[in-house]
Amino acid sequence: MPEVHAFRRDELRALLAKTGADAALVTRLVNVRYLTGFTGSNGALLVTADAAVLATDGRYITQSELQAPDVERTIVPAVATGLAERAAKNGVERLAFESHDVTVDLAEALATAGPSLTKLGRAVETLRAVKDDEEVTLLREACAVADRAFARLLPSLRAGRTEKEVGRELEALMLEEGGDGPSFETIVASGPNSAVPHHRPTDRVLQHGEFVKLDFGSLYQGYHSDMTRTVALEPVADWQRDVYALVADAQAAGRAALAVGAVCGDVDKAARDVIVAAGHGADYTHSLGHGVGLEIHEAPTLRAGATDTLADRTPVTVEPGVYLAGRGGVRIEDTLVVRADAEPELLTTTTKDLIVL
Numbered sequence: 001m002p003e004v005h006a007f008r009r010d011e012l013r014a015l016l017a018k019t020g021a022d023a024a025l026v027t028r029l030v031n032v033r034y035l036t037g038f039t040g041s042n043g044a045l046l047v048t049a050d051a052a053v054l055a056t057d058g059r060y061i062t063q064s065e066l067q068a069p070d071v072e073r074t075i076v077p078a079v080a081t082g083l084a085e086r087a088a089k090n091g092v093e094r095l096a097f098e099s100h101d102v103t104v105d106l107a108e109a110l111a112t113a114g115p116s117l118t119k120l121g122r123a124v125e126t127l128r129a130v131k132d133d134e135e136v137t138l139l140r141e142a143c144a145v146a147d148r149a150f151a152r153l154l155p156s157l158r159a160g161r162t163e164k165e166v167g168r169e170l171e172a173l174m175l176e177e178g179g180d181g182p183s184f185e186t187i188v189a190s191g192p193n194s195a196v197p198h199h200r201p202t203d204r205v206l207q208h209g210e211f212v213k214l215d216f217g218s219l220y221q222g223y224h225s226d227m228t229r230t231v232a233l234e235p236v237a238d239w240q241r242d243v244y245a246l247v248a249d250a251q252a253a254g255r256a257a258l259a260v261g262a263v264c265g266d267v268d269k270a271a272r273d274v275i276v277a278a279g280h281g282a283d284y285t286h287s288l289g290h291g292v293g294l295e296i297h298e299a300p301t302l303r304a305g306a307t308d309t310l311a312d313r314t315p316v317t318v319e320p321g322v323y324l325a326g327r328g329g330v331r332i333e334d335t336l337v338v339r340a341d342a343e344p345e346l347l348t349t350t351t352k353d354l355i356v357l
């Protein structure tokens with residue numbers, strides 16, 4: 001939909017005006033995609049007040065025409081410096097670039113290419129935090145794929161299987177449910193491994209009486225879903241029920257704190273306070289959540305001390321955890337969309353009651 005991309009480039013121009021630059025050079029590929037629709041592995045975009053030029057290499061002539069028909073396209077071997085030279089030729093005096101993305105070598109090359117440089121900052125990432133209806137639709141389906149795959153996995157999630165087997169089956173089920181691939185490396189963590197926040201699946205065999213923590217998601221037309229559920233293989237001990245209930249309470253508090261205008265650090269605190277009050281603050285070692293979209297982790301970040309605020313139509317994850325080394329851990333993660341004048345929309349619909357298998 002070219003009009004969507006044109007609208008986004010106009011939004012960028014409005015931000016660009018504040019930097020004092022007369023053009024923006026976008027080099028992060030995911031940002032180029034957001035602003036043009038182009039998904040190739042090499043590309044850069046020059047946005048001036050009245051034009052947009054997409055640079056790529058010879059492999060992508062046809063693809064760039066199809067995906068980004070409404071921008072001028074140029075084929076150059078070095079896309080970023082090529083566009084900087086072009087900007088200089090077109091009279092651009094001050095070029096804003098994505099200094100958080102480029103290497104020192106590229107920054108030096110850009111500096112000699114022509115216009116004086118200034119930082120664009122994370123302007124495109126900031127725009128990307130707020131989703132349009134089409135993006136929310138894609139995220140909703142990405143989340144639904146993961147929910148459906150998880151429901152189908154449960155009958156075969158049992159003692160005797162290995163973490164790797166379970167992970168492979170879950171990824172296959174997401175593909176069957178219409179996903180385009182896992183949105184990140186699937187986490188299946190059993191027993192003591194569940195106390196490791198980002199454990200990679202091993203050949204460890206699932207045992208009775210253990211937690212199994214699964215953190216996974218599906219890609220759907222470029223958008224990523226992200227959910228975590230922790231199940232218990234019977235019998236379930238009292239300490240397991242207690243830890244699970246605590247994390248569920250904290251997760252509910254985090255979800256309840258989501259609102260337009262809410263300060264990200266306050267949302268983190270709402271959930272964290274529940275865990276700290278129960279004496280497990282030291283067992284919760286990461287931030288509460290993150291934005292999600294064209295990347296699995298994107299702005300905003302729900303972490304202690306963050307001062308930015310949530311805007312309408314911002315999807316975020318809410319994923320507190322308590323990890324007891326050597327015993328086991330619980331994380332519960334949903335993706336929600338913050339909405340003005342409405343409750344946050346819950347995109348992850350799998351139950352948060354403890355599932356005992």
Ligand code: ZN
Binds near residue numbers: 215227228319
């Ligand atoms: Zn996750």
Ligand code: ZN
Binds near residue numbers: 226290317319333
């Ligand atoms: Zn996450």
